[in-house]
Amino acid sequence: MARKPRGLPDKREGLIHAEQAMIERVTAVYRCWGFEGLDTGAVEFADALGKFLPDDDRPNAGVFALQDDDEQWLSLRYDLTAPLARFAAENWQTLPKPFRRYAAGPVWRNEKPGPGRFREFLQCDADTVGAGGAHVDAEMIAMAAEAMRAAGAGDGEFTVRVNTRRLLNAVLEGIGATGETARLTILRALDKLDKFGPSGVADLLGAGRMDASGDFTKGAGLSIDGVKRVLAFAEAGRATRGETLEALGTVVGTGEEASAGLAELDAITRALEAFGAPETDIVFDPSIVRGLDYYTGPVFEAVLLKQTVDDQGGVVQIGSVGGGGRYDDLVARFTGEKVPATGFSVGISRLAAAFAMAGTIGALNGPVVVLNMDRDDPSEALRLATELRNAGIRAEAYMGSSGMRPQMKYADRRGAPAVVMAGSDELAKGVVTIKDLKVGAAKAAAISSNQEYREARPGQFEAPRADLVARVRAIVEAEDE
RNA sequence: GCCGCCUUAGCUCAGUUGGUUAGAGCGCUAGUUUGUGGAACUAGAGGUCCUUGGUUCGAUCCCAAGAGGCGGUACCA
Incomplete structure (x- = not known):
């Protein structure tokens, strides 16, 4: 039988062209900001990809993995950041520092696909390795907005949302959530503000939430007051970066981590102004969490606001089409030496799929x-x-x-x-x-x-x-x- | 992973209360037109009725398991 594993898309001429053109325009932005090209192989040793090592029970959970002749585990890369950390660690001596590179190519994740979610998809990354400081993150954020525009998102069709792990930590500390399980549950709940709204998130922070199929998700079990404080933080986003900063000041408390977080966002604001980044493209959004593990400071996410409709006429929420943040510990995994790093990634395939659904990809002329x-x-x-x-x-x-x-x-x-x-x-x-x-x-x-x-x-x-x-x-x- | 729904032609779907040659519309291939895209008419091709096992004289239909699809949820480095 001719059949195709789902999530591994067949691409016809129109989509191939749209994706390639998008990669060219996005990498042109990265090059213009001074980043150099770097290509690495599709496969890495599994241990180079981080904590998600294939285990004997489920060697392909999350990543596609296979064993080499000598029985070493190899994995298809699941992003372009982990291979960069491996490359930077291996070649650190000879690289210009900070090392600034861009990369574009396919990555693979063995997860359940859906509309705009693939098991093989294209990413286009830029990263700065070996430089700390809020202005370095701000550069990524400003460039991310420019890259989104280059990719084809127009006025009001996207925003880059920015937050910092430090404020999240401060809030968790403030409500006394010290256990690792509770922390993770709270962060995951926060991340779903977009999806479920304040009342859904309140359920997840409290006793739990029942989904449409009747399946129950256990909540974090916070007190009423705890739920209120976390929600107040998550909903502190305002129209402008300055107003959000002000609102945040009243809900994160006065602890050391809270002050450091606010100072970080303040420094990012000032740098964004110096970069001339449009206020409308970039907002502070306290509900942005991103993945849980390797980010250590500022995190950011590009969200497509443009309405998309599938071929049945149903509205599809595309959501995140890019993301990034600071990951100061990733290179240290190889070298032991702490190397600050920050980066951003555009999800080319998801963006192109969204534009295709929005009907913005025209047919090409034939011969x-x-x-x-x-x-x-x-x-x-x-x-x-x-x-x-x-x-x-x-x-x-x-x-x-x-x-x-x-x-x-x-x-x-x-x-x-x-x-x-x-x-x-x-x-x-x-x-x-x-x-x-x-x-x-x-x-x-x-x-x-x-x-x-x-x-x-x-x-x-x-x-x-x-x-x-x-x-x-x-x-x-x-x-x- | 968990929950729910679903699976008959390329697509959308009828249908058989368990009976011998399983249908429609659209699409496809062609003809009507030495040699012209759309429309019309005519003809043709295309199906292990998801798979395996069971019940039965007989299963596309009933039962069980599995696979695949869709949606939700979890995870998403």
Whole structure:
């Protein structure tokens, strides 16, 4: 049976093109900000990828893993950050420091896929390794907003939301949540503010929450007062960065970690202003948590606000299309030496999927198709196609064995801007017949009877054989505008 | 992982109270038109009725298990 594992998408021309174009525009932004390219292999030793080592029971939980000849565990990379940490650790001596690189390529996660969620997808990252300080994070944040715009998100279609782990820690400390299990449960609940709203999050912080299928999720078991304080923090986001900072000041308390967190956001604000980052693109959002493990300071997330609808007409919440943050301990795992680092990643596949659902990915033009008018001897079609290609026009001679009508349908389905015909009639007259398919389709819309349609031959004309290239080029160039 | 729903043609779905050749619409391939995309008409191709086991004289239909799909939830480094 021909069947495809889900989450591993087949991509046709239009999507391939959209993703590649997006990668080119995003990496152009990264290069402009001074980052250099780095490619690493798709597979790493499993232990280089972090704590998610394959175990004997479930070697493929989360990551795709396999054993080498010598029985070492290898894994397909699940992001581009862990391989960077491995590379930086291995080559630290010889690298310019701080090391600033970008990378683009596929990553794999063995998780349940859904709309906009894949098991193989493209990411486009930029990271600065070996530099601490809020201005370095602010650079990532400002560049992230620019990258989102380069990727095709317009005014009001996205925001970059920023938070810091320090404030989260301060709040947890403030309500006396010291146990690791409780901390994780609270952070996970916070992260779902977007999804479930304040009352859903309150349930998760308290006793627990029942989902639509009747399944129950146990909550963090906080007191009423604890729930109130955590929610007050999560909902402290305001329209501007300054207002949010002010609101946060009243809910995070006066502890050391709280002050450090506020100072961090304040420093980021000042740097963002220096970078000229638009206030509308970047907000502080205390409910942003991100993944739980390797981030140590500021965390940020790019969210697509643009409304997307699937082919059944249902609204799809795409949500996060990029993320990043500071990870000061990742390189230390290899070298033992603490190396500060921060980075950002655009989820190219998810963004492209969102744009495809929003209908912003247009169909590409196909090649000019030269019809084969002589089943016994296709030479003339081959010659004409060659002549067009030599002139730099994308063209092919029809390679099938069908008659005229299927050949026209073929050209139509390929999105050909034009077809060229040269049968015995044309050869005798020293001409070629050229049909502009787009013009033809437009004219045909006004014709109802088939007989009239056939006689009118809309969009079609004869040209001297010598004018072939010039006449076809005019049609192709008109299409490209 | 857990919960719920689902699985018959490429797609959307009928249908058989368990009976011999399983249907429609759309799509596809072609013809009507030496040699013209859409429309119309005509013809054709395409199915282990998800799989395996059970019950039965007989299963696409009943029972069980499994796989796959969709949605929710958990996890998401």
